[in-house]
Structure formats: structure tokens, C-alpha cells
Amino acid sequence: GQQVMQIPQYQHVQEGEDFTTYCNSSTTLSNIQWYKQRPGGHPVFLIQLVKSGEVKKQKRLTFQFGEAKKNSSLHITATQTTDVGTYFCATGIDQGGKLIFGQGTELSVKP
Amino acid sequence: ETGVTQTPRHLVMGMTNKKSLKCEQHLGHNAMYWYKQSAKKPLELMFVYNFKEQTENNSVPSRFSPECPNSSHLFLHLHTLQPEDSALYLCASSRQGTTEAFFGQGTRLTVV
Numbered sequence: 001g002q003q004v005m006q007i008p009q010y011q012h013v014q015e016g017e018d019f020t021t022y023c024n025s026s027t028t029l030s031n032i033q034w035y036k037q038r039p040g041g042h043p044v045f046l047i048q049l050v051k052s053g054e055v056k057k058q059k060r061l062t063f064q065f066g067e068a069k070k071n072s073s074l075h076i077t078a079t080q081t082t083d084v085g086t087y088f089c090a091t092g093i094d095q096g097g098k099l100i101f102g103q104g105t106e107l108s109v110k111p
Numbered sequence: 112e113t114g115v116t117q118t119p120r121h122l123v124m125g126m127t128n129k130k131s132l133k134c135e136q137h138l139g140h141n142a143m144y145w146y147k148q149s150a151k152k153p154l155e156l157m158f159v160y161n162f163k164e165q166t167e168n169n170s171v172p173s174r175f176s177p178e179c180p181n182s183s184h185l186f187l188h189l190h191t192l193q194p195e196d197s198a199l200y201l202c203a204s205s206r207q208g209t210t211e212a213f214f215g216q217g218t219r220l221t222v223v
Contacts, residue, residue: 043214097161
């Protein structure tokens with residue numbers, strides 16, 4: 001079935017450094033979603049991208065959807081300790097009406 | 112508060128026990144999901160219900176049995192589980208199968 005591969009699995013940064021996680025698929029995606037899961041918490045929706053080449057920003061977070069709609073990235077500028085958590089990409093599959101998640105990138109931020 | 116409520120939050124059960132997990136949403140969503148999240152592992156999709164009909168069973172062992180009596184409620188019935196089934200079980204709902212999902216806080220299950 002359709003899968004999304006996410007890298008890196010872990011990222012440790014110093015507070016103030018930037019962070020990027022990547023999501024890739026071998027097939028064209030109809031949409032990509034990003035979620036954040038804080039330690040001990042549940043995934044929380046951040047954003048959805050549907051258009052080729054789409055870029056959206058939320059404060060220090062920048063989300064991109066590739067031109068071929070096969071990859072996406074989440075970039076955080078000047079990380080803060082509140083950014084700690086696992087970031088997941090996910091894609092909605094029309095057949096079966098389901099959401100498939102990537103493996104997640106666990107971000108730790110050293111103050 | 113996401114609008115999706117899961118009970119219980121924690122559950123410890125023996126391998127011969129039968130228990131049920133409950134999920135409830137009053138967001139008017141038409142799709143509901145069960146995911147399993149093990150330590151250091153991604154979210155594994157287990158079951159999908161669209162308009163109360165099961166549209167996905169992701170090769171889940173029969174010791175897990177889902178039930179969706181109406182569009183607001185989803186259950187996961189558990190029986191004769193194994194220790195490796197210990198995990199966080201997350202319920203989610205969305206307006207339709209491919210849109211933004213709202214997750215419950217999960218049930219932390221320990222099988223002893």
C-alpha cells in the first residue's frame with residue numbers, strides 16, 4: 001500500500017538552531033498533513049497541504065509540498081524548548097478513506 | 112480538549128481477560144479510526160470506519176475486534192491479548208477519511 005517515509009528519525013538541536021524533517025513517497029500524494037505529538041500526549045493536527053509547490057507558514061514553522069507532490073518538509077526556525085516532540089507527516093488515501101502516517105521525527109531541544 | 116474522548120486512560124489486563132476500549136466523538140465526523148502506537152514506533156493504522164461501515168482492517172489479529180454502533184461511538188474489544196500488544200491505543204475521527212484527524216488522549220494498555 002501507499003507509504004510515506006520520514007527522515008530523520010531523531011534530531012537533537014541546540015535551542016535557537018533550525019530544524020527540518022522530510023517526508024517522501026514513491027507515488028503522487030493527493031494531500032499531506034503534519035501533526036505534532038508532545039511527549040506523553042497525542043498527535044495534534046498542524047496543517048494540510050494539497051497543491052503542488054504549496055508553501056504555508058505558521059509563525060516559525062514553514063511547510064512545503066513538492067512540485068511533484070511526492071515529498072514535503074517541515075522547517076522550524078530558531079527552535080525553542082516548546083518545540084520538543086515528535087512530528088509526523090500523514091497522507092489521506094481516498095480508497096478506504098484512511099490516513100497513513102510516516103514514522104515520525106523526534107525532536108529534542110537542548111536549552 | 113479535542114472533542115474525542117477515550118476511556119479508560121489506563122488499562123492493565125491479564126492475557127485471559129476480556130476488556131473493551133471506548134471512543135466517543137460529537138464533532139459530527141463520519142470517519143473514525145483505531146491506531147496502535149508502540150514505544151519508539153510509528154502510528155500503526157488498525158481499523159477504519161466510514162459512515163459506520165468498516166473500510167479498512169490492516170491485517171489486525173482477531174483478538175482485536177472493533178465495533179461501531181453509530182457514527183459517534185467506536186469500541187475496540189480485546190480478548191486473549193499477548194504482552195506484545197501492550198501499547199498506546201489511539202482513537203481518531205475526521206470529517207471524512209482524508210481530512211484533518213482529531214485524536215483522543217489514548218488508552219495506555221499493559222498486558223501482563
